[in-house]
Amino acid sequence: MLRQRLAFTADLRSHGPVVRIFLGGLPLYFVTSAELAHQVLTGETDKFDKGIFVDKLRRAFGNGLVSTNGDFHRRQRRMIQPAFHRRPLTRYSETMTALAADLANSWRDGQTVSLDRVMRDLAISVVGRTLFSADFGPAASAAIRTHTPTVIRLGVVRALSPPGLEKLPLPVNRRFDRAVAGVHRVVDDVVDSSRGDRDDLLSVLLNARDEDTGEAMGRQQIRDEVVTLLTAGTETTGTALAWLFHELARNPLVEQRVHAEVDDVLGGRAATIDDVRRLPYLQRVITEVLRRYPLWIMLRRTNTSVSLGGARVPAGTEVGFSPHALHHDPRYYDEPERFDPDRWLPERAAALPKGAYVPFAGGLHHCPGHAFAHIEMAIVVATLAARWRLVPVPGKPVRPKVIGLLYPNRLPMTAHSRPR
Numbered sequence: 001m002l003r004q005r006l007a008f009t010a011d012l013r014s015h016g017p018v019v020r021i022f023l024g025g026l027p028l029y030f031v032t033s034a035e036l037a038h039q040v041l042t043g044e045t046d047k048f049d050k051g052i053f054v055d056k057l058r059r060a061f062g063n064g065l066v067s068t069n070g071d072f073h074r075r076q077r078r079m080i081q082p083a084f085h086r087r088p089l090t091r092y093s094e095t096m097t098a099l100a101a102d103l104a105n106s107w108r109d110g111q112t113v114s115l116d117r118v119m120r121d122l123a124i125s126v127v128g129r130t131l132f133s134a135d136f137g138p139a140a141s142a143a144i145r146t147h148t149p150t151v152i153r154l155g156v157v158r159a160l161s162p163p164g165l166e167k168l169p170l171p172v173n174r175r176f177d178r179a180v181a182g183v184h185r186v187v188d189d190v191v192d193s194s195r196g197d198r199d200d201l202l203s204v205l206l207n208a209r210d211e212d213t214g215e216a217m218g219r220q221q222i223r224d225e226v227v228t229l230l231t232a233g234t235e236t237t238g239t240a241l242a243w244l245f246h247e248l249a250r251n252p253l254v255e256q257r258v259h260a261e262v263d264d265v266l267g268g269r270a271a272t273i274d275d276v277r278r279l280p281y282l283q284r285v286i287t288e289v290l291r292r293y294p295l296w297i298m299l300r301r302t303n304t305s306v307s308l309g310g311a312r313v314p315a316g317t318e319v320g321f322s323p324h325a326l327h328h329d330p331r332y333y334d335e336p337e338r339f340d341p342d343r344w345l346p347e348r349a350a351a352l353p354k355g356a357y358v359p360f361a362g363g364l365h366h367c368p369g370h371a372f373a374h375i376e377m378a379i380v381v382a383t384l385a386a387r388w389r390l391v392p393v394p395g396k397p398v399r400p401k402v403i404g405l406l407y408p409n410r411l412p413m414t415a416h417s418r419p420r
């Protein structure tokens with residue numbers, strides 16, 4: 001499973017709708033149909049808690065939103081959700097436009113950039129400024145960019161290995177601890193230097209009071225929420241942006257249509273939130289990128305006995321599915337390996353069953369940042385594509401590294417100025 005990750009989870013569908021596999025002795029019920037994935041995410045959502053992944057990653061994310069269940073999760077979510085409503089998103093979009101324009105202005109014709117790194121740094125700057133009023137310098141940005149994939153990668157290995165591995169004095173565990181400490185150092189700096197008097201999400205957390213006791217939120221809990229938002233909001237969006245430019249370069253007809261659309265709407269200027277709805281083709285490109293490059297697997301755990309596709313699954317059992325396998329399942333998608341943004345034209349997408357497209361999960365843990373991510377991606381791509389065409393460096397093949405998320409192994413690209 002760890003060696004051939006995508007092939008392993010794709011192949012499970014040939015064994016039936018529910019397949020029992022073992023993670024170092026621990027049974028995992030893997031569901032392979034859209035219908036059952038939808039049931040796990042949204043159908044009986046209060047019967048499924050977060051599973052072994054978040055247990056193994058608790059040292060990193062503590063009790064942040066992504067790792068908690070039940071009433072506690074609901075309370076924290078209620079507090080954080082308003083930061084993703086329309087009005088704050090409009091405010092954040094100004095920062096997205098400014099940062100994208102700065103990047104577009106910083107390139108020289110013929111310059112080669114590590115696009116994966118640049119996109120992840122941009123995503124880190126966007127979340128830092130919008131949610132925490134923090135300007136991460138190059139060192140802090142590099143710390144997040146290098147430590148977060150290590151935390152996720154080793155968390156996945158821990159989850160899929162025999163229990164107890166993480167307690168042994170192994171180099172791999174020391175690496176995990178160092179990476180966690182690296183992310184925590186950056187976040188502690190951000191939390192400690194805020195006075196809580198800004199119009200941002202960090203100030204909401206610093207000023208929050210318990211509804212019953214009136215007590216302030218503990219420092220540790222604030223740190224857990226900030227670590228969660230920072231990593232959940234940057235790795236995903238940064239890698240999706242990198243893959244988007246990779247796909248444009250591999251699909252010249254798609255690239256031409258994106259260029260024609262942004263030229264028509266922007267005429268060379270930076271994009272704003274008002275432009276996003278006027279870029280329908282680019283929105284389909286974004287939807288298609290999130291189909292091709294979603295999470296590898298998602299896990300949950302039953303908190304009561306559940307019937308799944310006719311199988312009786314006892315309480316306390318790990319249940320999982322692969323968004324990547326569902327997004328490439330020929331039962332739901334014609335030519336699933338083809339990058340085809342027009343499959344998202346409303347008349348063609350209407351037949352897609354629930355659960356077949358789940359880049360942002362669903363149910364109680366549905367990604368609160370989905371609109372934030374869509375707006376950010378549209379603004380960044382439109383602003384850069386209005387000025388630059390990004391061309392792959394020959395002889396440097398790009399392939400996905402599957403670390404929970406799909407990262408490009410590298411993505412050197414040369415920026416060519418587009419005629420204005």
Ligand code: HEM
Binds near residue numbers: 229232237364367372
């Ligand atoms: C393309 C970009 C993004 C993708 C593909 C994505 C995907 C996801 C997915 C699949 C989950 C559910 C995880 C699970 O339940 O196991 C999730 C949760 C979450 N995401 Fe996103 N996300 C993206 C962008 C963002 C952004 C921009 C933010 C914030 C700035 C964010 C913040 C969160 C948080 C806080 C959670 C936990 C929610 C909860 O458990 O209640 N995400 N995301």
